[in-house]
Amino acid sequence: MSIDDAEVALRHIEGFRTPGNSEVPTRGVAHYTSRLSVQAYTGTGGIVNAIEVFRPDSSVSVQYEGIDLFSLPASEVIALLRSRTAIEVEERGSSVTxxxxxxxxxxxxAADSVSDAQGYYFQSALIAEPGYYD
Structure with a gap:
């Protein structure tokens, strides 16, 4: 879909927060009252080729095939994904594809303790179209 269509779709997700007067809207980015943020990326011709979701501060569940990507510890997410498919772990566990x-x-x-929440849990998840990583 086009970035225009993606922005319309993002505005229709429950909890969409209209940017305030002091905020400069960024193309393809939406913020929600849950503190969830979503960004649509475009490739050739302005067509969306990837969507990235950023971890909310609240109890919003972001799942991929039943795996809660942001509420489970990153080590557990890695183990669950590894049991289903091949994964690549890079940057000492900071990046997993x-x-x-x-x-x-x-x-x-990468952190082993919940006291370092930004390293204990994944902070963003990106899903892309075939060929995006080539």
Whole structure:
């Protein structure tokens, strides 16, 4: 779909938050009252080729085939994905890609303790069209 169509679709998701007067809207980005954010990326011809979802601060569940990508510890998400498909773990566990699923997960660093929540949980999930990672 076009970025225009994607923006319309993003505005229709429950909890969409209209940018305030001091905020400069970014093309293809939507924010929600749950603190969830979604960004649509475009490729050739302005057609959306990937969508990235950023971890909310609240209890919104973002799932991929029943795996809660942001509420489960990253190590558990990695193990569940690994049991279903081949994955590539890079940057000491900060970046995880499941090429056959066209799914990528990211966190700024890998942490073993929930006290370092930004490293304990994934902070973003990106799903793309075939060929995106080539």
């Amino acid at each position: 499941a090429p056959d699923l066209l799914l990528a997960l990211w966190r700024p660093f």
